[in-house]
Amino acid sequence: MDSLTQVVLGSSVAALAVPGRHRRAALVAGGLLGTLPDLDVFWFSWAGSDVVTQVTWHRGPSHSLLVLTGVGWLLWWCLKRWSIPVREAPGRWLGAIWLALLTHPLLDAFTVYGTQLLWPLPMPPVMWSSIFIIDPVYTLPLLACVIAAWRMSPGRAAAGPDAARRDAAARRWLVIGVSVSSAYLAWSVAAKYWVDRVASHDLAAMGLQDAPRFSTPLPFNTLLWRVIVMAPDGYWIGDRSLLADRGKMRFTFQPSDRKALEPLAAVPPLQRLLWFTHGFVGVRTLPRGDGESRxxxxxxxxxxxxxxxxxxxxxxxxxxxxxxxxPEIVRLPAPPDRMAGLGWVWRRLFDSDAQP
Structure with missing residues (x-):
């Protein structure tokens, strides 16, 4: 997910774990810890890594539940020596640190990018793909409730009935934010399940019931979904709007020269990309201005x-x-009209016949 989402999620869960007098400190610390795993992108850039390393190792070791559990314990052990709040409530702060760190990769695993939750175990990245990488409906409730909780939280020195009332209100706001965002995440899983059921039924009629496929929400929502189904000579694309579509799911075919990859099968960077993408790739020939084909x-x-x-x-x-x-795999720049499709996404939500 995007950095803002990870910051407010980390803030929320950490602040819920600590005593009320530490809540503001936990809002700050949880936000910092919530975005910590994504700092691996700066490491790869600083180290001058090639593009395949940058893409396929992001959400790797820094997103491993095994690694982060150890990092969280080590950080807590260090903070016990230097932080008064952590010394006052060590058990609850250990929980806060672990929650802020571990919810980051778990939420990332609900996107389609892929998260190596159990690195270094040899398993493909997890991609539950029920929510888009940026989804305001998930993020805004958390953001609003973190702001409200910050304003309501009493300081460490506050005491008395007013401080208790303010702390109860701050906690209530955090519970609301986490509850609403979690309910929305659960809805995304249910929506994906329903879309997959529809797709399974209609693909069986096409003889593609056993073909590799995945489904994912289209940008910024969980009401419009895309299903891509792999075939030996290409792939099928089907869209499903939960608002506009009824009946069978329509699929269109796109050719792909997958056989061209066969003589390149032993190239390690390509093997890494195919592992990272679970094989969901399209392959095409692109002529260049100098007459060479790529x-x-x-x-x-x-x-x-x-x-x-x-x-x-x-x-x-x-x-x-x-x-x-x-000699080295190169990532191509994004097309200049890459944002043009967002208008179609909005139209397609409400119109089953909307054309890209």
């Missing part, structure tokens, strides 16, 4: 056809007409 791999999980957010130049044709791996 093989372009698109991550089908993020973006709208044909403007996918992650596109890579992976190979070129040699003199014998065979694909040869590029």
């Amino acid at each position: 093989l372009i791999l698109s991550d089908l999980r993020m973006g709208l056809e044909p403007n996918y957010f992650f596109r890579y130049d992976i190979a070129g044709l040699d003199a014998g007409g065979r694909w040869r791996a590029a």
Whole structure:
């Protein structure tokens, strides 16, 4: 999820875990800890990592529940020596630190990007894909309630009936924020389940019931969903609006030159990309201005056809007409009209016949 969401989620759960007199400190500390795992992007940039490393190792070790559990304990142990609030309520602060850290990768796992929850265990990234990476309906209740809780929380030195009343109000706001956002997340899982059921029924009629597929909400909502189904020579795309669509789900076919990847199967960066994407990629030939043809791999999980957010130049044709791996995989810049599809998303929510 986006950084603001992780900050307010970390603030909320940490502030709920500590005693009332520590609530403001926990709002700050939880926000900082909630965004800590995403600082791995700065490490990769500083280290000058190649694009495949940057993309596929983000949400890697820094998002591992195993790693973060140890980091949280170590941080708590250090803070016990230097922080008065942590010394006053060590058990509750350990819970606050763990909650702020661990809810970050767990929430990320509900998106389609992929999160390596159990690194270093050899398993593909988890992508439950029930919520878009940015969703205001999830974030705004948390943000509003964190602001309200900050304003209502009494300081550490406050005492008496008024302080108790203010603390109860602050806690109530935090409970409301976490409850509303959690209910929305549960709704996203239920909506995905329903869309998958519809897709399964209609794909069975097409003979594609066993084909690899995934479903994901389209940008900024959980009412419009996309299902992509892989085939040997391409992939099928189906959309489902929970507001506008009834009856069968319609799928359109997009060709993909998956066979072109066969001579490149032993290239480690390509293997890493295919592992990271669960194989949900499109492959097309793109002619360049100099007359050379390049093989372009698109991550089908993020973006709208044909403007996918992650596109890579992976190979070129040699003199014998065979694909040869590029010396280094290059990520292509996002298309200049990449935002044009957002207007279609809004129209498609309410109109089953809306065209991109």
